[in-house]
Structures are given as structure tokens and as C-alpha cells.
Amino acid sequence: MKSSKTIIKGGRFLISGTDEPVLSGYMTIEDDLITYIGKEEPLMEDDVQVVDGSRLLFMPGLVNTHGHAAMSLLRGYGDDLALQVWLQEKMWPMEAKFTGEDVYWGTSLSVLEMLKGGTTTFLDMYDHMDRVAEVVELSGIRSVLMRGVIGLCPEEVQNHKLAEAISFARNWHGKADGRITTMISPHAPYTCPPDFFVKFVQAAHDLDLPMHTHMSETKREVEQNVVDYGLRPVAHLEKLGMFTRPSIVAHGVHLNDEEIEILARHDVGVSHNPGSNLKLASGVARVTDLLKAGVKVSLGTDGAASNNNLDMFEEMRLAALIHKGVSGDPTAVPAPEALRIATEYGAKSIFLNDVGRLAVGMKADFIAIDIDQPHLLPHTDLLSHAVYSASAKDVEHVWVNGKQVVKHGECITLDEEAIRRKAQESFDGLLKR
Amino acid sequence: MKSSKTIIKGGRFLISGTDEPVLSGYMTIEDDLITYIGKEEPLMEDDVQVVDGSRLLFMPGLVNTHGHAAMSLLRGYGDDLALQVWLQEKMWPMEAKFTGEDVYWGTSLSVLEMLKGGTTTFLDMYDHMDRVAEVVELSGIRSVLMRGVIGLCPEEVQNHKLAEAISFARNWHGKADGRITTMISPHAPYTCPPDFFVKFVQAAHDLDLPMHTHMSETKREVEQNVVDYGLRPVAHLEKLGMFTRPSIVAHGVHLNDEEIEILARHDVGVSHNPGSNLKLASGVARVTDLLKAGVKVSLGTDGAASNNNLDMFEEMRLAALIHKGVSGDPTAVPAPEALRIATEYGAKSIFLNDVGRLAVGMKADFIAIDIDQPHLLPHTDLLSHAVYSASAKDVEHVWVNGKQVVKHGECITLDEEAIRRKAQESFDGLLKR
Structure with missing residues (x-):
């Protein structure tokens, strides 16, 4: 299988446990792994998928x-x-x-x-x-x-x-x-x-x-x-x-x-x-x-x-x-x-040692929240905002194992309409049985 | 001034302190007041604005x-x-x-x-x-x-x-x-x-x-x-x-x-x-x-x-x-x-006795949340969902004093783009001064 490569360009990234917990820069994902994260722009090859990271805060899933x-x-x-x-x-x-x-x-x-x-x-x-x-x-x-x-x-x-x-x-x-x-x-x-x-x-x-x-x-x-x-x-x-x-x-x-x-x-x-x-x-x-x-x-x-x-x-x-x-x-x-x-x-x-941080060699399980919203402004301390101000519904994109699963707030792997209907039917059925 | 009239049709309404706290039906707003709320469909005159209440839970602001x-x-x-x-x-x-x-x-x-x-x-x-x-x-x-x-x-x-x-x-x-x-x-x-x-x-x-x-x-x-x-x-x-x-x-x-x-x-x-x-x-x-x-x-x-x-x-x-x-x-x-x-x-x-409930004679200060979402399903108890499961970002529409101020999640009375920019500039200015 041909390897896939995605570069997040111009985003803010929460890097846990470092002196500079909010890094402005780039992140590269190859197949299921994070292969680069830093301030310098990586080489943009032709077949790379580029994601515009402006307005977004990237953090581990x-x-x-x-x-x-x-x-x-x-x-x-x-x-x-x-x-x-x-x-x-x-x-x-x-x-x-x-x-x-x-x-x-x-x-x-x-x-x-x-x-x-x-x-x-x-x-x-x-x-x-x-x-x-x-x-x-x-x-x-x-x-x-x-x-x-x-x-x-x-x-x-x-x-x-x-x-x-x-x-x-x-x-x-x-x-x-x-x-x-x-x-x-x-x-x-x-x-x-x-x-x-x-x-x-x-x-x-x-x-x-x-x-x-x-x-x-x-x-x-x-x-x-x-x-x-x-x-x-x-x-x-x-x-x-x-x-x-x-x-x-x-x-x-x-x-x-x-x-x-x-x-x-x-x-x-x-x-x-x-x-x-x-x-x-x-x-x-x-x-x-x-x-x-x-x-x-x-x-x-x-x-x-x-x-x-x-x-x-x-x-x-x-x-x-x-x-x-x-x-x-x-x-x-x-x-x-x-x-x-x-x-x-x-x-x-839960014994997953290659998940939970944005760092080279870790699995590409990460999310992006839309930080250009009233309750996440002004941009004083984005780590604080992620913890004290954000909610589930601020999530704009989600990647797991290098694959995008939520795009602009929509889950692209599941049929939401069907699930909503079937979940209600299941509950109604349980009440009747 | 000609009076305005809005009818919410086929919504669910949280009626505090009654035997049936979630009412399915209709609500009429005339000018700044709630003039009807109940199960029976009110007369739909020609100049009435009708709001489709399906998928929505209405509650006091x-x-x-x-x-x-x-x-x-x-x-x-x-x-x-x-x-x-x-x-x-x-x-x-x-x-x-x-x-x-x-x-x-x-x-x-x-x-x-x-x-x-x-x-x-x-x-x-x-x-x-x-x-x-x-x-x-x-x-x-x-x-x-x-x-x-x-x-x-x-x-x-x-x-x-x-x-x-x-x-x-x-x-x-x-x-x-x-x-x-x-x-x-x-x-x-x-x-x-x-x-x-x-x-x-x-x-x-x-x-x-x-x-x-x-x-x-x-x-x-x-x-x-x-x-x-x-x-x-x-x-x-x-x-x-x-x-x-x-x-x-x-x-x-x-x-x-x-x-x-x-x-x-x-x-x-x-x-x-x-x-x-x-x-x-x-x-x-x-x-x-x-x-x-x-x-x-x-x-x-x-x-x-x-x-x-x-x-x-x-x-x-x-x-x-x-x-x-x-x-x-x-x-x-x-x-x-x-x-x-x-x-x-x-x-x-705060000594506002005509605000805070959905009832006839009260000021029309009310909101609608979108209840057809994964975290608000199944529809077991909508009052419980409003308290234990919902968040600010589930709000779809907002009316104050009989006037709609938020429509499909967008504030229609304020310039959001300008406010976001000016708020950031204000903070940056405070840091510099």
C-alpha cells in the first residue's frame, strides 16, 4: 500500500509537559504516525495533503x-x-x-x-x-x-x-x-x-x-x-x-x-x-x-x-x-x-504507550478545535482555554490512527442519521418489551 | 406600531413546576408577550409568522x-x-x-x-x-x-x-x-x-x-x-x-x-x-x-x-x-x-417577575435547543437532557422580549466578526499599555 502523508500548516499545537506548551507551526502525519512537529516548514511534496491549521488548536485526542x-x-x-x-x-x-x-x-x-x-x-x-x-x-x-x-x-x-x-x-x-x-x-x-x-x-x-x-x-x-x-x-x-x-x-x-x-x-x-x-x-x-x-x-x-x-x-x-x-x-x-x-x-x-501526546513517533490520534469563537477569545492561554472554556462541540476535526474520522464537525465514517433513528427505536423497543 | 405575532408549531416546551413538564404543542407570542401555550393548535391568521418547532425543545431563557x-x-x-x-x-x-x-x-x-x-x-x-x-x-x-x-x-x-x-x-x-x-x-x-x-x-x-x-x-x-x-x-x-x-x-x-x-x-x-x-x-x-x-x-x-x-x-x-x-x-x-x-x-x-417561565402573560424570553443530536438521544426525558446533557452550543434560536436575536446559532443583532477581532485587539492593547 502506498503511504499517505498529511501536513498541518500554520496551526497551534498543545505539546504537553514542555516549556512552550503551545507551539505554532507544522505537524506531519505519515500513515498512522506523527513524523514531524515543529516551527520549521517541512518539505511540501506534490502528493502531500495539506490541512490549513489557522483558526485551529491541535491537541491529542x-x-x-x-x-x-x-x-x-x-x-x-x-x-x-x-x-x-x-x-x-x-x-x-x-x-x-x-x-x-x-x-x-x-x-x-x-x-x-x-x-x-x-x-x-x-x-x-x-x-x-x-x-x-x-x-x-x-x-x-x-x-x-x-x-x-x-x-x-x-x-x-x-x-x-x-x-x-x-x-x-x-x-x-x-x-x-x-x-x-x-x-x-x-x-x-x-x-x-x-x-x-x-x-x-x-x-x-x-x-x-x-x-x-x-x-x-x-x-x-x-x-x-x-x-x-x-x-x-x-x-x-x-x-x-x-x-x-x-x-x-x-x-x-x-x-x-x-x-x-x-x-x-x-x-x-x-x-x-x-x-x-x-x-x-x-x-x-x-x-x-x-x-x-x-x-x-x-x-x-x-x-x-x-x-x-x-x-x-x-x-x-x-x-x-x-x-x-x-x-x-x-x-x-x-x-x-x-x-x-x-x-x-x-x-x-490502558497500556497504550504510543497514544496521548503530540510527538514524533506517536500514533496520529489528534483533534482540532475551532478557537475563533467568542468563548475561546481572546487568545491569552490556549491550554487554559482547552481545559476551562472548551466543550465537545468545539471540535472541528478528528484523526485516529492517521485517518480523518470527523471533518468540519461531521463524522465521516458513520451514518449519523441512521444511528439517531435506530437508537430511538431501540429505546422505544426496550420500553415495550 | 402594528403588533407582531409568532406561533411556534409542533414543538416541545418545558413547563416548570407542572405535572407534565414537557408539553408537546404550540406557543403564541404577540409583541413582547407569550399569549398562548397549549396542545391545541391556535388560529393561524395570514400575517402570523410560523416557526417549525419539530426537532426543537423550547425552554425559558x-x-x-x-x-x-x-x-x-x-x-x-x-x-x-x-x-x-x-x-x-x-x-x-x-x-x-x-x-x-x-x-x-x-x-x-x-x-x-x-x-x-x-x-x-x-x-x-x-x-x-x-x-x-x-x-x-x-x-x-x-x-x-x-x-x-x-x-x-x-x-x-x-x-x-x-x-x-x-x-x-x-x-x-x-x-x-x-x-x-x-x-x-x-x-x-x-x-x-x-x-x-x-x-x-x-x-x-x-x-x-x-x-x-x-x-x-x-x-x-x-x-x-x-x-x-x-x-x-x-x-x-x-x-x-x-x-x-x-x-x-x-x-x-x-x-x-x-x-x-x-x-x-x-x-x-x-x-x-x-x-x-x-x-x-x-x-x-x-x-x-x-x-x-x-x-x-x-x-x-x-x-x-x-x-x-x-x-x-x-x-x-x-x-x-x-x-x-x-x-x-x-x-x-x-x-x-x-x-x-x-x-x-x-x-x-433580580426582581423580574414576568420573566423566567413559559406561561401566558410572561415576557417572551425563550430559547430552542436542537434535540436531534447524538448526546440528546434517545428522547427519554427532555427536562433531564436540558439539565444533564445539553450545553450552550446546542442552542439553535433565542428570543428576548418577543424579538428573535439568535437564529440557527448565529446572533443576528451583533457583528460577530468585528467583536471577535476587537476583543483580541483590546487584550493585546492592555498587555502593551
Whole structure:
């Protein structure tokens, strides 16, 4: 195959962690990689595609490290309720009716929303994962996928689900030009008995894959873990061997100092889900303490049913705002750190080491936001604007793995009209069944 | 003048506080008023302008009850700093250089952002207020304006500022077809000595106007008030007579039970500024306690330099989210209440009793959001979507006082191109001077 080459000309670029975080200049993309970024104009060969970068701020694509894409079908179906009530009375009864078709359209709706909003990588833990992978293949997005297994069922059903999780992880790892990787994912310590949980640890070893689970989202769940197993969730999962695998846990709201130390020691990532945690009144995670301890903190939207959108700019801003307000320290999670949490740390947390920064040799997963708008003017500090002022709808263009997937705000890989219609039909069907 | 008549046909309408909060049907606007809203199709006369309401959700325009519009010129100029450092080292030195021209363009930038984002009324406390009023006249927005006076200066200068505040309030009250009302506004108890503050109370009595001030934004400010005057700010302002006038205070973050009781007794409104309070690490206001005590709570963005945008959907969502997360009660500030805080309570807080709801006899200040978008589907609960999923950029049309000011996302009363250019030039000029 002939290689493709694109040059962004005259743009502004967010270069994380350098003295000059906003670079004015050029970026070259060859096939799926960034091959140049700098102030000097690169050689413009004849067959190069040139993109006019004026009016645009280029930044790494946002990385969403925890979610359940198909749950967008239940957006707005049950708000202002406690987590357990919301799960047991609203979500689980509806989700039990989800077919592969529902998952396909719900995931399509979410991937459409995420791509248009500048998210280039998402982690998804759900059921009917073959259908999720189909959407990923078609849409051009990057993802880390896993069958999330709830083990509150007879052993026979447990084993069937485990086999499904293993087979999915094996079949899809590395697929879609490498855009799909997989993990092994028991749903949570409170939904998977210890003897079942350890089978996932074994499977992760056998397949040499990382692990993901929900952990310490609510106070009640932590207390129940102590009642049931005599240990808080972190020590419990450590005992079950999960942290012998590269791991990332979702939420981590209720952690004591000792638990933070254990997570740091095992290099376990924490997917911080501020919107969902606030909405379900789960609490405010100890993000500044986690960062101080050297824990990889990243951001997740969780499902759209508890958020209620998949705007990663909003999560980034929430992370930058709430920890200031709650701690009383206005320097907590400053803008450059919030941006890294939403990009670079996110990628590292899900074990993608060539994603999350604009730099030579990295995968060309990047987005452009239109900065010539009232709420992004004047141009005082564009990094600040990206974190504190922008939103999903400011995204003008998106590239994943070197290929453009959103152009002038329109997703060019998916049929938006059909997805909108089918998503509504799916929800209407769920209500009727 | 011949009367104008517009009928919205086949739309969805958010009707606050009723059994059926989302009504499908029609709304008639005659001149500046809503004259019909209901399920039955009204008579379509020949000279009626008909607006197709399909794909749109109509809701009251958002009411921003605290801000400093011209400060948008300093958006992103100083982040992640403590309030006093930010004010004294960043804001005040730059603001001292503001000319009337700077205020005009900064305010234009903010009004443009607010109108496009669905805010139809804003309160503004600043300097060079004649230039602010000019922008309001031209743009078609509704506003409550006041010269905010900092009294840390010689008596001669104090008196000059007071005279300016009085003359502005007298000259502009009721102007621009009644879209402008005015208030009397000493900046804060910590910037206005008591003998100076009471002159404003007297002026408010003389002119029969309400009062507005910053109050109890930071813990330090409350403590200093006790040191200086032997009273916490609420008792201090009560003693100075402020609450003998209809009043609204901004922030009210640090309040004890007794203070909440005093505010409730005098029917003093509190403009809650969640974004700014979080960003400056001022803390989290006791919103659920204020509401429980019967205090009118409304929402303000504060200036864009501490927010850093003027998206009232974001403030509404922050109000609905943070009080859940911090209190641990997922039913705190539910979606319908958050919507009322951002609209109806907002209007009442600034003494506009015919604004803030879609109902017959109310001023036709309303907005339409495009609900046929991925992040607003499926249509489970449109009120929930307005609060938890939407953003400023979902606003398709805006009407104020019966006149359309935003059409298909474009502001038709202001020259956006010129404002964007002039706002940048103003900031560049401030840096150079």
C-alpha cells in the first residue's frame, strides 16, 4: 500500500509537559504516525495533503478510560436516584432486555458522540462485545474492549460468561489495524465471588492481558466488602491476585492512605469518573492524593445513563474544578495536569504507550478545535482555554490512527442519521418489551 | 406600531413546576408577550409568522444573576491561583487599564457568548456602565445593570464613584424598551468601609432600587470581617441596612445557620456561582440548606476570567451535580429544581417577575435547543437532557422580549466578526499599555 502523508500548516499545537506548551507551526502525519512537529516548514511534496491549521488548536485526542457505551440508550432514564436503586430498579431490568442489536445501536450512538466530541480512544466494558467491536471497526475509533462479567448467577452460567470473556479477548486483541486491544474484566468485587474472580486473574495471565474492574465507588460497597471478606476492596483484590496483572480500576472514590499506597506500589491506574460520581452522589475521589502518590489517574465518563453525556472536555474541566473547590487549594489539578490526565495519563493507564501526546513517533490520534469563537477569545492561554472554556462541540476535526474520522464537525465514517433513528427505536423497543 | 405575532408549531416546551413538564404543542407570542401555550393548535391568521418547532425543545431563557461581562477580555489570563493573588496581582492591575472602549468590546464578546448560549438576561456589575448599556441596547438582551463601586480610595474619589453609580442607575432604569433595569451596588463589605456602604443604602432608598454586592465568597474574607467589624458579613450588612432594600448577594459560600436564617427572613437572594467558586477554591455553597430555608437561589457565571466561560447550562449542571456529590444525597438539587434555579428563581432574584417561565402573560424570553443530536438521544426525558446533557452550543434560536436575536446559532443583532477581532485587539492593547 502506498503511504499517505498529511501536513498541518500554520496551526497551534498543545505539546504537553514542555516549556512552550503551545507551539505554532507544522505537524506531519505519515500513515498512522506523527513524523514531524515543529516551527520549521517541512518539505511540501506534490502528493502531500495539506490541512490549513489557522483558526485551529491541535491537541491529542481525549482518552476515556471507563464506560459502557451501549448504556447511552438509557440516558435520562432514571435520574436523581441512589446508585443501588438506580442500578437495581432502573438499569439492570432494562439492560437484561438488551439484545445484540440494541448494543450495536447504543454503542454506535456513543461512538458517534465521542468521536464528534474529540474522544479518540475509549475503554468499554459491557455485554454483546462482538457487536461493540463491529462499531469500533467501522467507525475508525480506537478502543480497549472487554466483556464485563457479573457473577451473581449459577456456576454453569458463570463459566459460560467467563468463556465468553476469554474468547472475546483472544479473538479481538490487535484487530482493526491494531486499534482494538482487549482486557479481562470481572465487573466488581461485589458482583463476583472470590473463587470466580480468581478465574479471571488466571485467564489474564494465560492471555497475557491487563485487567479492569469497578472498585470502591460507594462507601456502602466498601463497608459491605469488609463485612463479607474482612478486607477493604484494595486489599481484597490484592489478595485475589488482580494486581499481579497490569490493572486499572474504575472510580476509586473511597480509598484510605494505605490503599493509595498499595495501588501506587502495584502501578494500578485509577479511572476517575467525576461526573458520574457526583451525579450518583458517590463522593469525590482523592485525586490530588493519588497523583501525589504517583498513581496513574485518568478520566472516564462512565455510561451516559449516569453522566449524562460523553463530553470528555466536561470531565476534564470537572477534574480541574472540583478538587480545587473541595480541597480549598486553587492550585490543585492545574490546567496542564488536567490535560495530561485526559490524554497522556489516560493512554498509559490502558497500556497504550504510543497514544496521548503530540510527538514524533506517536500514533496520529489528534483533534482540532475551532478557537475563533467568542468563548475561546481572546487568545491569552490556549491550554487554559482547552481545559476551562472548551466543550465537545468545539471540535472541528478528528484523526485516529492517521485517518480523518470527523471533518468540519461531521463524522465521516458513520451514518449519523441512521444511528439517531435506530437508537430511538431501540429505546422505544426496550420500553415495550 | 402594528403588533407582531409568532406561533411556534409542533414543538416541545418545558413547563416548570407542572405535572407534565414537557408539553408537546404550540406557543403564541404577540409583541413582547407569550399569549398562548397549549396542545391545541391556535388560529393561524395570514400575517402570523410560523416557526417549525419539530426537532426543537423550547425552554425559558437562562438568567445569569452575577457577572462582570467585560472581564471576558481576561479569560485565561491567570488560572490556578488563590482569589486574593488572582485579584491583586492579575485582575486589578489589568482592569485599572480598562478604557470605556475595552469595556464595550469585552462586554460585546460576553453578550455574544451569552446570547448564543441561551442566556437571555444577565446581571452586570462593573465600571464604564454607559458602554455596557449601549451593548445591551444594541444586542437585544435583557439585563440588570449597576456600577460596582470599590471604596478603597480617598473620600473625594469615593463620592465621585457614588455619584456615578447613582446617575447611571437613574438614567438607565427602564430603558431599551424596558429591557434594562438598574440596581445600586457597593462592590463588597471588604472593599467598602461601613460609612461609605450606608450611602449606597440611602441611594437605593432614594431611587427605590434593589441592591447587590459580593458577600462571603471566601473563608478569609468572613474572618477578616469579624476582625474588622466584630460581625460576620450577613449581620454586618443587616446592620448597615442593606436588607431594608430588596437585595441579592453574590456567592454566599461561607454561611452559618443563623446567617441563612437572616437571609431567608429578609428575602435576600443568593446568586450561586459554582464554576467560579470551585475554580478559585472558595468552597461549595450550602445550596440545599439555602433552598430548604426558602432562600431564593439563582445562578451566576461570575466573570469569564474565573469560570472560564459563560455557559449557563454548565452552571446549571454543576449546581445539579456538586451538591449531590458533596452531600452524599443523590436526590439533592434534582433536574427540575436545577432548571428553576437557572430560570424562574433567577428572574425573581433580580426582581423580574414576568420573566423566567413559559406561561401566558410572561415576557417572551425563550430559547430552542436542537434535540436531534447524538448526546440528546434517545428522547427519554427532555427536562433531564436540558439539565444533564445539553450545553450552550446546542442552542439553535433565542428570543428576548418577543424579538428573535439568535437564529440557527448565529446572533443576528451583533457583528460577530468585528467583536471577535476587537476583543483580541483590546487584550493585546492592555498587555502593551
